[in-house]
Amino acid sequence: MSQPVHVRLIGICKAFGPVQVLREVNFEVRGGEVHALMGENGAGKSTLMKVLGGLHAADSGRIEIDGQAVQWRSPADAEKQGIAIIHQELNLIPELTVAENLFLGRELHRFGVLDKAAMARGARQALERLGVAGIDPAAEVSRLSVGQQQMVEIARALMLNARVLILDEPTAALSERETEALFAIMAGLREQGVAMVYVSHRMEEIFRVCQRISVLRDGGMVGERLVQDTSFDELVGMMVGRALDERFPRRDVTPGAVRLAVKNLSDGARVHGVNFEVRAGEVLGIAGLMGAGRSEILRTLFGLSPRGAAQVQLDGQPLALKGPVHAIDAGLAFVTEDRKTQGLVLGLSVRENAMLVHLNRVTRAGVVQSGAEQRQVQGLIEQLRIRTRDSELEVGALSGGNQQKVVFAKWLASPPKVLLLDEPTRGVDVGGKAEIYHIINQLAAQGVAIVMVSSELPEVLALSDRILVMHEGRQTALLAAHEASQEAVMAAASGQSQTPAAQTATLAH
Numbered sequence: 001m002s003q004p005v006h007v008r009l010i011g012i013c014k015a016f017g018p019v020q021v022l023r024e025v026n027f028e029v030r031g032g033e034v035h036a037l038m039g040e041n042g043a044g045k046s047t048l049m050k051v052l053g054g055l056h057a058a059d060s061g062r063i064e065i066d067g068q069a070v071q072w073r074s075p076a077d078a079e080k081q082g083i084a085i086i087h088q089e090l091n092l093i094p095e096l097t098v099a100e101n102l103f104l105g106r107e108l109h110r111f112g113v114l115d116k117a118a119m120a121r122g123a124r125q126a127l128e129r130l131g132v133a134g135i136d137p138a139a140e141v142s143r144l145s146v147g148q149q150q151m152v153e154i155a156r157a158l159m160l161n162a163r164v165l166i167l168d169e170p171t172a173a174l175s176e177r178e179t180e181a182l183f184a185i186m187a188g189l190r191e192q193g194v195a196m197v198y199v200s201h202r203m204e205e206i207f208r209v210c211q212r213i214s215v216l217r218d219g220g221m222v223g224e225r226l227v228q229d230t231s232f233d234e235l236v237g238m239m240v241g242r243a244l245d246e247r248f249p250r251r252d253v254t255p256g257a258v259r260l261a262v263k264n265l266s267d268g269a270r271v272h273g274v275n276f277e278v279r280a281g282e283v284l285g286i287a288g289l290m291g292a293g294r295s296e297i298l299r300t301l302f303g304l305s306p307r308g309a310a311q312v313q314l315d316g317q318p319l320a321l322k323g324p325v326h327a328i329d330a331g332l333a334f335v336t337e338d339r340k341t342q343g344l345v346l347g348l349s350v351r352e353n354a355m356l357v358h359l360n361r362v363t364r365a366g367v368v369q370s371g372a373e374q375r376q377v378q379g380l381i382e383q384l385r386i387r388t389r390d391s392e393l394e395v396g397a398l399s400g401g402n403q404q405k406v407v408f409a410k411w412l413a414s415p416p417k418v419l420l421l422d423e424p425t426r427g428v429d430v431g432g433k434a435e436i437y438h439i440i441n442q443l444a445a446q447g448v449a450i451v452m453v454s455s456e457l458p459e460v461l462a463l464s465d466r467i468l469v470m471h472e473g474r475q476t477a478l479l480a481a482h483e484a485s486q487e488a489v490m491a492a493a494s495g496q497s498q499t500p501a502a503q504t505a506t507l508a509h
């Protein structure tokens with residue numbers, strides 16, 4: 001590549017109806033750099049990137065590439081100029097195969113007919129390059145896990161050989177290994193002079209892979225820093241407009257009686273022989289790599305695995321795994337990792353989503369208390385600081401992190417006995433994360449037993465009383481949190497056997 005590309009966004013304004021989302025935003029990125037775009041949930045990061053990617057037209061302002069003003073009428077226009085986006089909300093078509101998604105809109109032909117063999121080959125190469133050769137190009141996307149779908153989304157953007165690559169929360173659904181593969185590719189692209197914009201709420205990643213950082217707050221650009229000239233605290237101050245008290249609020253709960261006892265859990269496919277107990281007021285973290293079977297444990301307990309089986313006792317009573325309705329009635333709640341297909345109904349309002357579980361109950365009892373419901377929803381919106389114009393707004397129009405908070409609100413409306421959390425803070429900003437940790441602690445203090453799957457190790461280590469580690473469908477460790485370290489968890493996650501500390505922790509319960 002000759003001269004490194006130089007992209008500038010100048011004075012960008014954008015409103016949705018009455019809501020001004022971007023105000024006179026200036027932003028630039030150059031070839032060979034990774035430029036982080038940070039800001040709280042709803043600050044306008046994705047909107048700004050969608051303007052650059054041709055998905056939204058700006059109300060005013062302009063885009064320049066190498067000093068030339070450009071204008072797109074569609075994402076295809078932007079793609080032709082070498083701009084590719086990896087979207088925060090997965091943008092694949094679930095009913096199509098991996099290969100069909102990868103070549104959508106740019107299918108390969110041979111003698112005038114679709115060249116399926118060439119596309120399958122191309123798809124396989126693209127996936128191998130990302131180190132996920134295990135994904136079958138012929139598989140329907142709806143059958144893949146969220147993490148695998150994210151890898152397909154990344155492969156799709158990389159296949160465009162773009163000069164400018166926008167990565168909007170690319171690692172939110174990935175775990176360590178996939179994240180490392182992506183970072184290695186990004187380092188290679190940097191050397192080739194590709195310009196990258198990196199949107200993430202994970203500070204550790206920002207400091208590792210980015211050279212410059214720009215911060216948006218309430219749709220306005222607060223400032224730009226070189227990574228070596230700034231700090232965690234300064235960035236939080238710029239994003240939030242105030243100092244944050246604690247990143248991980250402390251919890252002081254003495255666990256009570258065993259609430260949930262699980263023996264010999266199997267999902268009927270990959271996961272076998274999982275055993276654990278969770279006491280009232282206790283948080284059990286589940287760690288492991290993508291595909292290790294962490295989510296399957298939760299799904300099986302909630303009755304979502306058709307062939308799942310386990311001996312489960314809830315408060316000393318046997319619990320049959322009959323399905324979600326039965327699980328909810330028994331006192332289980334589940335915050336799923338995939339808000340788009342399982343967690344939320346995007347076409348319903350914030351209030352309707354928040355009340356969904358609750359409504360099922362009151363409707364069955366034949367009572368609907370609208371005033372009380374409205375007050376409760378308002379309370380939840382304030383407690384979780386959900387950024388929404390009002391409770392009647394469709395959830396689909398909220399920013400990604402705020403959607404995740406609505407998922408949480410849904411279960412908080414009626415505290416369960418056992419709360420299953422799958423990646424509870426995915427895509428949530430620093431302030432929002434602290435708020436969610438606070439709520440987890442509050443629920444624990446009320447005696448809720450919490451089982452939490454998370455790919456963010458600092459979060460697992462800080463929140464859990466004990467940590468169960470999975471590797472390829474098997475439980476490889478059960479560590480007491482005060483004895484657990486990042487290294488011990490990673491070792492167990494990569495299949496190394498239990499340490500003595502792990503065995504003591506198992507025996508202690």
Ligand SMILES: Nc1ncnc2c1ncn2[C@@H]1O[C@H](COP(=O)(O)OP(=O)(O)OP(=O)(O)O)[C@@H](O)[C@H]1O
Nearest residue numbers: 016021041042043044045046047397398399400401
């Ligand atoms: N299509 C839309 N219609 C109406 N409002 C929208 C639409 N898209 C975004 N918004 C609003 O614009 C604001 C900025 O949203 P955006 O998705 O850009 O935030 P973000 O910084 O990417 O947040 P997150 O970290 O949660 O992903 C939010 O208040 C959101 O509700």
Ligand SMILES: [Mg+2]
Nearest residue numbers: 045046088400
């Ligand atoms: Mg976003």
